[in-house]
Amino acid sequence: MDRPIEIKELRMIARGAEADILEAEWMGVRVILKRRLPKEYLNPALDARVRYHRTVREAEILHEAKLSGVPTPLVYFVDPVNAEIIMEMIQGFRLKELLESGRRVDLLGVVGQHLGRLHSGGIVHGDPTTSNFILSGKVLYAIDFGLSFRSRAPQDLASDLHVIKEALESYHSDLSEEAVQLLMSGYSGAFDGSSEVIRWLRRLESSGRYRGA
Amino acid sequence: MSSAEMDGDGSAMMACLGIESTAHTFGASVVTGDGKILSDVRSTYRPPPGSGIHPREASRHHAAKAPELVASALRSASLHMDDVDCVAYSAGPGLGPALRVGAVVARALAAYYSKPLVPVHHAIGHLELGRLLTGASRPVSLLVSGGHTMILLPRRSRWRVFGETLDVTVGQLLDQLGRYMGLPSPAGPEIESLAGGGSRLLDLPYVIRGNDLSFSGMLTAAKRYIASGARREDVAFSVQETAFAMLCEVSERALAFSGSGELMVVGGVAANSRLRAMLESVARRQGARLELVPPRYSGDCGAQIAWTGMLHYSHGLSVDPRASRVIQRWRLDEVTLPWIDR
Numbered sequence: 233m234d235r236p237i238e239i240k241e242l243r244m245i246a247r248g249a250e251a252d253i254l255e256a257e258w259m260g261v262r263v264i265l266k267r268r269l270p271k272e273y274l275n276p277a278l279d280a281r282v283r284y285h286r287t288v289r290e291a292e293i294l295h296e297a298k299l300s301g302v303p304t305p306l307v308y309f310v311d312p313v314n315a316e317i318i319m320e321m322i323q324g325f326r327l328k329e330l331l332e333s334g335r336r337v338d339l340l341g342v343v344g345q346h347l348g349r350l351h352s353g354g355i356v357h358g359d360p361t362t363s364n365f366i367l368s369g370k371v372l373y374a375i376d377f378g379l380s381f382r383s384r385a386p387q388d389l390a391s392d393l394h395v396i397k398e399a400l401e402s403y404h405s406d407l408s409e410e411a412v413q414l415l416m417s418g419y420s421g422a423f424d425g426s427s428e429v430i431r432w433l434r435r436l437e438s439s440g441r442y443r444g445a
Numbered sequence: 446m447s448s449a450e451m452d453g454d455g456s457a458m459m460a461c462l463g464i465e466s467t468a469h470t471f472g473a474s475v476v477t478g479d480g481k482i483l484s485d486v487r488s489t490y491r492p493p494p495g496s497g498i499h500p501r502e503a504s505r506h507h508a509a510k511a512p513e514l515v516a517s518a519l520r521s522a523s524l525h526m527d528d529v530d531c532v533a534y535s536a537g538p539g540l541g542p543a544l545r546v547g548a549v550v551a552r553a554l555a556a557y558y559s560k561p562l563v564p565v566h567h568a569i570g571h572l573e574l575g576r577l578l579t580g581a582s583r584p585v586s587l588l589v590s591g592g593h594t595m596i597l598l599p600r601r602s603r604w605r606v607f608g609e610t611l612d613v614t615v616g617q618l619l620d621q622l623g624r625y626m627g628l629p630s631p632a633g634p635e636i637e638s639l640a641g642g643g644s645r646l647l648d649l650p651y652v653i654r655g656n657d658l659s660f661s662g663m664l665t666a667a668k669r670y671i672a673s674g675a676r677r678e679d680v681a682f683s684v685q686e687t688a689f690a691m692l693c694e695v696s697e698r699a700l701a702f703s704g705s706g707e708l709m710v711v712g713g714v715a716a717n718s719r720l721r722a723m724l725e726s727v728a729r730r731q732g733a734r735l736e737l738v739p740p741r742y743s744g745d746c747g748a749q750i751a752w753t754g755m756l757h758y759s760h761g762l763s764v765d766p767r768a769s770r771v772i773q774r775w776r777l778d779e780v781t782l783p784w785i786d787r
Contacts (some may be wrong), residue, residue: 249701249731250694273693273726275686277646282690358655381654391655 239265239318250286250378258318263308266290266378268315283315286378291317293355293380300353302346303373322375324368331362331404337411339365342372343396344418350374351389352423354382360392361399386425390432393419397433459530461758462518462554463751464511466547467539467567468591469498469631471507473518474747475529476755480577483522485741485748486514494629497620504542511550518747526558531763533754536564537772538592544771552766561763563754564770568593568712568777570749572604575711577752579736583707585699587692587724590712590744591616591631594658595777596695598703599785606778607702608656608695615688615714618660622684625668626677636681637717643682647675651687656698658691689720693727700731709736715743756784 240257245264247253256265268283270276291310294317298304306320327343330336343365350357357364358379366373383389396415400407420426459478465471465487472487490506492498519525534551537544555562572586576599585607586597594610613621616631623632647670650662663684670680700708708728714720721737728735742748757763760783 249698271693271726271730273723274690275646278651278686278690281648282651356655379655383654388654 239263241265248378255321256318258308262321264305264319264321266317266319284312287312287315287317290377290380293377293382294319296353297350297355297374297377300355301349303371304377305373305375322366322368322373324366324373326363327365327367327372328362328403330367331407334406336367337407337414339367339372340400340411340414341418344415344420345422346372346374347392347396348419348422348426351384351392351425351429354384356381356383356388357392360396362396362403384425386428386432387436389425389429390436393429393433394436459755459759460522460524460528461531461533461563461751461755462515462526462529463533463565463747463749463754464515464547464551465535465567465570465745465747465750466507466511466543466550467535467537468543468745469503470745471510471514471547472745472747472750473511473514474751475518475522475524476748476751478530478755478759480752480755482748482752483524484518484520485746486517486521487746488514492630495624495627497624497630498540500540500542503540504546507543507546511546515550515554526554526560529558529560531555531561531563531754531758532558533563533565533750533757535567535570535750536770537567537775539567539771539773541771541773544773548769548771552769556766561758562766562769563757563763565750565753565757566775566777566780567745567749568595569604569780569782570753571711571743572597572599572709572777573753573756574742574746574749575709575736575738578738578742579709581707581709581736583703583705584709584736585696585703585705585707585733587696587708587710587715588712589615589692589710589714589720591620593712593777594660594692596656596692596699597777598699598705599782602781602783602785603778604780604782604785607699608658611654611657611659612661613664615660615692616712618664618684618688619714621664622667622671622680626671631713633714633717636685637719639678639681640685640719641678641682643676643678643680645676645679645682646686647679647683649683649687651691653691653694656695658695660688660691663687685717685719689717689723692720693723696724697727697731700727700733706733707736708733709738711738711743713744716740756782760784 242255245253251268254265309318364376474485475483488510490503532555594614596608628635652659
C-alpha cells in the first residue's frame with residue numbers, strides 16, 4: 233500500500249528488539265515514525281500477520297489511553313500492512329533524566345496516577361520504565377505502548393507496578409523510600425481495584441515471581 | 446582458574462554422584478569439583494505409541510534400572526562409593542512416583558556410606574550444566590522441556606524469570622499433539638520430521654502477554670485441524686513455526702533488555718534443529734553468541750544433578766536423609782544460589 237502523503241525520514245532515535253523509532257517530517261510537521269521490521273527467522277506469512285495485528289493494537293491502545301485520561305501521543309496515520317505508525321512527536325524531558333537530576337520526584341505521583349487510570353480502563357502498559365514518560369510543559373505523557381495489552385487480571389496489572397518499581401530501584405536507587413510511596417499513593421488514588429493489585433505485587437516480589445500453584 | 450589453584454583447595458579432587466529421576470529418564474553420573482564429567486549413564490522409559498507417560502510405570506522402570514545404572518556410573522568413573530564426597534538427587538519438580546525412586550536410592554547410599562545428601566532442583570540442573578558445558582557466564586537462557594518453558598537470567602543469587610508459559614509447556618504442546626496423532630512419546634523428534642514435509646502455514650493463536658507465553662489455545666486449534674482432516678505435516682509445521690516464533694520473540698527482548706552477549710538454550714526441546722536455526726538468527730540480530738549444549742546433555746541426565754549438587758555442596762548445603770523429601774511442584778526462582786553474584 234502506498235502512503236497517501238510522502239514522509240521524509242530524518243534520523244534514527246532508537247532501534248529496539250521489536251521496532252525502529254525514527255524522527256521524520258510529514259505534512260510539514262516533525263513526527264515520530266514507528267516501524268516494526270520483518271524478522272528473517274520467521275515464516276513470512278506469520279511475520280506479516282503478527283506485525284499487522286501488533287500495529288493495529290498499539291494504535292488502538294494509544295487512543296484508548298486518552299479516553300482513560302492518560303496523555304499519549306496523537307496517532308496521525310496507521311499503515312498496518314507496512315507495520316508503521318506515524319504519531320505526534322512529544323518534545324520535552326524524559327522522566328529518567330528528571331529523576332537523575334533529583335528535582336522532580338513529585339512526578340512519581342503522576343506516574344502512579346497514570347498507571348491507575350490505564351488499569352481502570354483495562355490497559356496494561358507492559359513496559360512503564362522511567363524512559364517511557366516525557367514531561368512536556370506541565371503535561372506528563374506516557375509513550376511506547378508497543379508491549380501493551382488489554383487485561384483486568386490483577387496479576388497482569390501488578391506486573392506494570394513491578395516494572396516501574398524495579399526501574400526505580402535499579403536506576404534511581406538514590407531516591408528515598410518516599411518516592412515509591414508517592415508512586416503507590418498516586419496509583420491507589422486513581423484506581424478502585426488497587427488493593428487487590430498491590431496484594432499480587434507483594435506475592436510477586438516475595439517469590440521472584442508468583443503464579444498460583 | 447587453573448587446575449593447580451583448584452587442587453589447592455581440594456575441590457578439583459572432590460566428586461559428586463548425581464541421580465536423576467524426574468520423568469522418563471533415570472540417570473546416574475559422577476562429576477568432579479572442577480566440572481569434569483567422569484561418567485553419565487541413563488535409561489529412558491518409553492510408553493506405548495499414542496499414550497503418555499504413566500507415573501507408576503515410569504517408577505517401576507526406574508526402580509528396575511537403578512542398581513545397575515548407579516554401579517555402572519561408579520565403574521566408568523573408576524571410583525568406589527568411598528571415593529565419592531556427596532550424593533545428589535533430583536528432588537523436584539516432577540512426577541511423584543518417579544522422583545521417589547531417585548530419592549530412595551540417594552538416601553540409602555548417603556545413609557549407608559555416611560555421605561552428605563544434596564537435593565537439587567531439576568531445572569536448575571539443566572541451566573547450570575549448560576553454563577558448565579558452554580562456558581557462558583551470564584546468559585539469557587531459554588529453558589524448553591516437558592516440565593518448563595521459561596526465559597531466564599542469572600541475577601542476584603537466583604535464576605530470575607524474564608518470561609514463562611502461563612499454561613502448558615512447549616514440551617507438553619508437542620507431546621500432546623503427537624499423542625493425538627498416535628505418535629510415540631516424547632513426540633518432539635517425530636513432530637520435527639513431520640514438519641519437514643509441511644509447507645502451508647495454518648492460522649494458530651500467537652499469544653504473548655507482557656513477556657509471558659500461552660500455548661494452550663494453540664494445542665486446541667492444532668487438534669481441531671487434525672480432526673478436520675488437515676495434513677499432519679502442515680499442522681506439525683505450523684505448530685513449530687508459531688510456537689518457536691513466540692519463544693524467539695521473548696528471547697530477543699530479554700537479550701535487548703539485559704545487554705547480555707550470550708543466548709543459551711537447554712532442555713529436551715533444545716534438540717530441535719529448526720528452533721536452533723531460529724535462535725541463531727535471534728542471537729545474530731542482537732549481537733550475541735548462541736551457546737548450544739551438546740545434544741547428549743541437553744535432555745534429562747544424571748550429570749545435571751551431579752554438577753549442581755557439587756555446586757550446592759561446595760557452598761555448604763546438604764540435608765539430613767531423614768528430613769529429605771521430594772517436591773512435585775517447585776519454582777526454580779525460589780531457590781537461592783550463592784554462586785550467582787549480582
